[in-house]
Amino acid sequence: MSAAEHAPAAAHVEESRRTGEYWLAALVPAVFLLIRQYSSVAPANLLTLLMAVPALGALGILFIPRQWTAILRRFALSVMVIELWLSALLFQGDYSSHAYQFAQSGVWVPSLGIHYAVGVDGMSYWLVLLTTLMTPISLYVSFNSINTKVKEYAFSFLLLEVGMIGAFVSLDLFLFYVFWELMLVPMYLIIGIWGGKDRIYAALKFFLYTMVGSLLMLIAILYVAVQYKALSGEYSFAMADLTRLILTQDEQLWLFAAFGLAFAIKVPMFPLHTWLPDAHVQAPTGGSVILAAVLLKLGGYGFLRFAMPLFPFASHQLGPTLAVFAVIGIIYGAACAWVQRDVKKLVAYSSVSHLGFVMLGIFSVTRSGVEGAVLQMIAHGISTGALFILVGVIYDRRHTRDLADFGGLAKVMPLYTVIFVIVTMSSVGLPGTNGFIGEFMILSGTYVSDQLSVWERVFAIFASTGVILAAVYMLHAVLKMFWGPLDKKANMGLADLNHREIIALSPLVFLIFWMGVFPASILDSMRPTVAHFVEDYDARWREAFADDTSRLSPVAAPEASDEAADPEEGREASRIEAPHGDVLALAGGAR
DSSP: OOHHHHHHHHHHHHHHHHHHHHHHHHHHHHHHHHHHHHHHHOGGGHHHHHHHHHHHHHHHHTTSOTTOHHHHHHHHHHHHHHHHHHHGGGGGSOOSSSOBEEEEEEEEEGGGTEEEEEEEOTTHHHHHHHHHHHHHHHHHHHTTTOOSSHHHHHHHHHHHHHHHHHHHHBOBHHHHHHHHHHHHHHHHHHHHHHSOTTHHHHHHHHHHHHHHHHHHHHHHHHHHHHHHHHHHSSOOOBHHHHTTEEOOHHHHHHHHHHHHHHHHHHTTOTTSOTHHHHHHHHSOHHHHHHIIIIITHHHHHHIIIIIHHHOHHHHHHHHHHHHHHHHHHHHHHHHHHHTOSBHHHHHHHHHHHHHHHHHHHHHHTSHHHHHHHHHHHHHHHHHHHHHHHHHHHHHHHHSOOBGGGOOOGGGTOHHHHHHHHHHHHHHHTOTTSHHHHHHHHHHHHHHTOSTTTTOHHHHHHHHHHHHHHHHHHHHHHHHHHHSSOOOOGGGTTOOOOOHHHHHHHHHHHHHHHHHHHOTHHHHHHHHHHHHHHHHHHHHHHHHHHHOOSOEEOOOOOOOOOSOOOBTTTTBOOEEEEEGGGEEEEEOOSOO
């Protein structure tokens, strides 16, 4: 085509692009106003709205021409920013008790007892906020490297956000399973389409590992629902009902094994971790960030929200064994990270080690241990997400991740060096950063745990070696990358961080120090929930131990609400006392 013939086509493309930008500029404020109006009228629907916004965004992106790559990126990012702003309304909840906030419950499939039941408490709402923060950051950092199939990439991220938020807020086992499986598809596509040269192998390995665990969990979910019907006369998948079900000890052991396998694969725990390094190394930068920051947290959350409350006797019996694997994972992951030459694989193995601390805190079943585990999940999501962004930055410039190919980068990339060292200190657990408090609480809780038989001090001592090894492998990587002579020609002209990378990393660096200096800003809101979890767990495993029969515990009487409805503001609040004191709060608006 000649230049004269090409000019009209180019002008048409430019006109279409400008039209799309004007359309987007008009749409985003309109959506903001709509959400603001809706959320002020009916804030009890906030969690539904948090799932609907990215779902509608994913649907809307299908109608944008794939040639409008800039518009596709801006649209997807705008939807995620709206989602982040909307999730900030979760701070209006009252987390001074263990009651579920912004909860909704209604029958979805009456004949099967499937409910649409959602809610957040002092543990889950921080994980929702982590999701809505890290998803737009993950997409934003991808703009440097993802230039093909941008439409499908943005769609996958929006769909993934729906699944992650849905899994964190679900209070019905069937609903949780739907979102659990929904997350699998977009992550498989992100690795398999936009990953590295061995992306198909890594994607299939991720899919098969996760699917095997998920199918066993589905069988266990159906068995629990059938047993509930046998004792109550009707099916139900709602956690408020199923936590009343006390199964025999043998049944609990088998069912906990099925649930535990699915969640242990997702964490992942040793020896089920082998899919993770491959997935991280082959995934694009954005995929690695969201995998480490959010998806892995669903394993630990699954134990806290579902496996341990439903099968307390089995959790008590198998907890010390799982703690052994957690400690092995801490040391093994750190040792593997130490010998890696690929810096991305080093960070991947460091996740195995750090998440071993999380699982050790959970299985200690002490307030300090569980609070530390949840805090460490959040801290790991921030610091490891930042590390994967930083690895992606240097890979985009050098197209290598081998530590031997670097050296002396501090001389040409001073800002990059400063931020990398800050995030490294966070990952190591330096006091004053977000990595310190969680690990300290986990080790303290483990040391005094009654759950871990007579081995609690041994577990704490061996686990503490993981902190030392973390300093060894991270500082070794920093030394190899940034110090020493700048003797490789390819490194001499490297550009420092650009504005896009600074924007993506700035909130994470801020949170590293905020969580390290003001951990109470997070811990205070989760303490009532964790206290209730520990007390209820202790009472229920003892109840199952004392009487090895299948039965339903009695329903507690409803607790009267001391909050009246406010028709002028469209706000209403009620509190329903669920079995074993588990309060479901149908809450709307500020408290």
